[in-house]
Amino acid sequence: MTLITLRNLGVTLGAPLFSELSFSLMAGDRLGLVAANGRGKSTLLRCLVGSLDPSVGEITRSRGLRIGHVEQDAPAQLLDQPVDQLLLDQLPADQRESEHWRVEVALDSLAILEELRRRPLGQLSGGWQRLVLLARASIAEPDLLLLDEPTNHLDLARIGLLESWLAALPRDVAVILSSHDRAFLDAATNRTLFLRQERSQVFALPYSPARAALDESDAAMAARHERDLKAVQQMRRQAAKLNNIGINSGSDLLLSKTRQLKRRADELEASARPAHRERTAGAIRLASSATHVRALVELDDAAVETPDGRLLFRTGKRWISPGDRIVLLGLNGAGKSRLINALHAAIRGDDRPAIRATPSLVLGHASQSLSELPDDDTPHGLICRRFDVGDQPARGLLAGAGIVIDRQTGPIGALSGGQRARLAMLALRLARPNFYLLDEPTNHLDIEGQEALEAELTAGETSCLLVSHDRSFVRAVGNRFWRIDKRRLFEVDDPEAFFQEAMEAEG
Template sequence: MATYVDILKSEFPEIDTEVFDYITGVLNCGGSDFEDGEEVFDAIGGVLQEVSGDCKNEEDIRGICLQMFNTLKLNSCHQVQRQVLLDAPVQLSQISAECESASSDVQGIWMMKRGQNTTVDAKKLEKAEAKLRAKHERRNERDALKTTAPLVLDEASASQASSKKDSRVDQSGKNRSYDIRIENFDVSFGERSLLQGAELSLASGRRYGLIGRNGLGKTTLLKMLASRNLRVPAHLSILHVEQEVAGDDTTALQSVLESDSVREGLLAEERQLNAHIASGTADSQDSVRLSEVYAKLLEIEADKAPARASVILAGLGFSPRMQQQTTKEFSGGWRMRLALARALFARPDLLLLDEPTNMLDVRAILWLENYLQTWQSTILVVSHDRNFLNAVVTDIIHLHSQRLESYRGNYENFVKTKEDRLKNQQREYEAQLQYREHIQVFIDRFRYNANRAAQVQSKLKLLEKLPELKPIEKDSEVVLRFPDNFEKLSPPILQLDELEFYYSADQRLFSRLCVSADLESRICVVGENGTGKSTMLKLLLGDLTPVSGIRHAHRNLKIGYFSQHHVDQLDLNVCSIELLANKFPGRPEEEYRHQLGRYGITGELATRPVASLSGGQKSRVAFAQMTMPSPNFYILDEPTNHLDMETIEALGKALNKFKGGVILVSHDERLIRMVCKELWVCEGGTVRRMEGGFDEYRDILQEQFRKEGYL
């Protein structure tokens, strides 16, 4: 097998010995560190170009470097003997004791040291060596950081201009308004500016939807409001549903009741006063105070609180048995639902919700939509579920270009109003541009005409006074691509036949389960949480072994799986490029960059630690990782969590163009309607196909709500 030494000799037969020694030394010492042919070219390409003169162009040299890189990788286990320059002639026949096999007429083999003259530019040699040294130093620093330095993430900060009058009114406690107006404020994340000179107005009792592309700062803005880094009137209560409820021995129902601090405080005071009275240590003031406490409990309808808390929990999917379970018995997803239930029960003056539908199934989303439509105080919700926004919000706040723009109405109204506004702005810009050109023609024509000097000056002043309109900035279109360069497979592709599965014998999850899919399938799976949707996907994947029954998969089937916890399982300490390189080693960096670019992770984003990316950006990295091997079948479990609307739209289009099969678990009605041709409902230990599609499923749920008294 040819080595890089053989390639070097054959391609450059007249190479100077000193240069030959230098090149082989570089390759021999740094062979294991080179990642691709380009790095070999960076190290020795300039030297080879000098040696070849006009015989080979740059592309030829790059090709030779790639060949040598391949031999380095293939022959990494073999040591290539370094060529040695001799200071004096040596007769091999006198050294070797094994010359007996040589012919008698051979008097000796001589090796002579060549002269020191060379045609290679010494500066280029130094430059090549410096590049290699710098590469080693960078790699060593990166490795040292990975092993010793903890990951330090940037922190968000906010600043705003406020008048002394507003501050005095707020501090005096005389401000009784429930409206919120924050003017001229900035928000940044590390060195990155998210908002500049922005204004936010929230009228009491209105429900606002905060929308915008991933990574622009929506979640950060909510955190700044919740922490009061942005000035919100002190008398307003704020609740930000961000973290799951801690697990302890408190029951789910009691945990929700305890979120109403006013009620809990009054009940505690009532118990204390009654204890004093029962012990005979009470005075007259205790009886008076007890009467006041009873009056306040009556005023806030404290006796109805358990029933109201139970209704909220039931709406979010907690059965009566689950409501009596302790919080430590629930998974993280259910504890997030519990945090939402606590916030809804507490009824703060300002409720901040960040993607509340991510943790909910379709049934719970429909209930939440109906519940929030009658909400009395102010809501600011970040959501990328357009159906949820259409059903709930009264106003839209659009975050883009480091500012906030408000629109009246729901999401559909926002889309229409925004399109009309952009058309009007474009017309104004074009009209002004035409007017400016008309004036400029007059100025250019009569600039040197003394009789028209006054008119020219007047036109110049007119141009200066005209407001400078800028061309419309349109958001770049999000495009996702799922590679489909594979051959068609003949059915059956993937099926479960008479399958039975359970985690424990007393709780049978599936019985006689029969489902099948092919490369034409566009299937959506729906059902309440806990009915086995994710388990069924793992059975289809072959990750779980059924108790009985058969799983059949085509021998050439290659499945790409997106887990709803996929984002949480990414290595947060490396950048996106390193993430792909660790998962799929041995490819050039440009290939990783190109793959990430397909999903909008470009430029500086690809070199930032994954931990510093927004939830939506992490999802895009997960998509890039999933599609790298070019699967011919995708199983996607809640892929829209954290994605912005533009990316969800692009995901739907990409799945429609994809030539393989798709099974999708999702609660996003828009995506379901875009992609799926078949609806599977997971319930009662089986999976059944619903012929009427999503409309029929939604109608069934609405009817259940009416029967249960939730509507």
């Protein structure tokens, strides 16, 4: 059964976001929506739900289609309402008394804690808000769920819970989900739409095989475009020769053939479609200053504690050497960020005898909250002052990182999450560190940005200790893995056993 059909859909908001988009969604489809930040994913979802009219084209919905929509951020008007009331209000008025039990079932399905169910939504963390809104969208038994970045704010355990929840939905419920989490897309989808300004493409495949098919299609189109242009050039050369011969000989037949060749060349050139070029959101590049020491950091059974002094774990005797890309694995609350903070403090000069850094270490640090970027500062001011960069060079660097001119002198707090992340990466590069401490560095980065960061970290002898919930990123970057479990830190060969245990932790 066809639930929704798009014909030649296009949206222009200042500039074209996408155009000539056509596809049909069937009952039971699980469609991944993939595009770079700011390229129209949320806009398309709003068009599908009917809260935004497309600029061109049409959307046909099946009669009586019920749509559940979970946006990236909780709507402000919902924040003051208790969690259970939010769900109850989604039921028909005449069913709320007799069907109240459905609220508890929906909340149970996403493991919402009992003590949170009577609290206002705004008092919950971002992760809990996300799960509540998913439960709220599902309680009305929609035919189609539209989920915008559903893994935002979720740790691995809750991502695993979300994957299981999606798999347990009735088979005829369709889902369109926008996400930058490649492993989640692979697990949760069976179709993929790559949304582009022109020539968006849909594949009946999960993300990874669909991406391979897309790359193959792009390469074939690039080769075809190159062949077409060569053929055009050859026709024009032949036409020029025939024209000269026709003029010299006075042959009307040759002159007629010349005109035919020119016309064919013009037609082929007009129809030749150039290869897709992604409108980059800004380059992500890192830099590394050289060091030849055997160990950058030595941990001598350092104690990692909570702020009130409770022991979380001890590190044992560990070394971090040049070229090590160590991923720190552990469930929420195990102490990963506490270790990052302890290393940061020790490298910055705090007296911590059990943590020793070589004098030649140059630190690059990015926190999970990007707190190193003051909200009231400006991107231009931060780059100029922190790195002694002149006005025009600073503007060029910021533009290259995807911070457009009109945002460069505005407050950092007004930037999007993706722009803040790219500004943080630019600041890291300009510091020219030889060791990176990175806490959830892919937060807010789109897939293009994640892949660029992966390439930078794996090039050369980059050294880092990082924390990430992004399984694809961890697998691509890490060459050593430290796991925190049962109050101890130990090395493991790969992250797969941890991933499996973490994904099942909420089950």
